[in-house]
Amino acid sequence: MLPTVNRVLLGAVGLVLLAVGGAVLAVGLGASAPSWWLHDSPHDTLLSTAERTRWRGDAWWWPTVIAVLALLVLLTLWWLTAVLRRRxxxxxxxxxxxxxxxxxxGRALEGVLAAEAERLDGVAHAHVSLKGRREAPAARIRLVLEPHVDPATALDQLTGRALAHARDSAALAALPADVWMRGVRHKAERVS
Structure with a gap:
């Protein structure tokens, strides 16, 4: 979900910045602006002196400005760490x-583990991702099962074969795994 939110948020901010920047540039180059726009001519300022100093004397103004800017900085840092964190x-x-x-x-072990899981009886598709630390990895496995297979049997085969081979080949003391299973979805077909 985070990549979708990230793309939508970046796209919305980019469109707003592009629209406002393009409008300011167009007015600055001499294009006519609508009556509701912030400034009318290339020599007009975005904020007049009266608008800039309106709330300077009020006690609530500067704490509010600092709180909003601090919140904006914290949200930006949170977003940056969420984007840069390796999944x-x-x-x-x-x-x-x-x-x-x-x-x-890690991708090599993921590929081998997924291929071995797909060779198990009743597994239509497998997707594996490794998380954790280099010394103590953990696997997240998503299996798509055929309708005839028992999930408990598939889980036993996965842990007894594929996970055991991966753990032994990488000389790991343990390889914990979260396994998510769902049934394969077949498209409805008309029978005549």
């Missing part, structure tokens, strides 16, 4: 036994 594990630290260790790409 997936980039690499895993594999113990090679010689004390040096090796790095395994």
């Amino acid at each position: 997936r594990l980039g690499e895993l630290l594999v113990d090679t036994g010689d004390g040096a260790g090796a790095l395994l790409r």
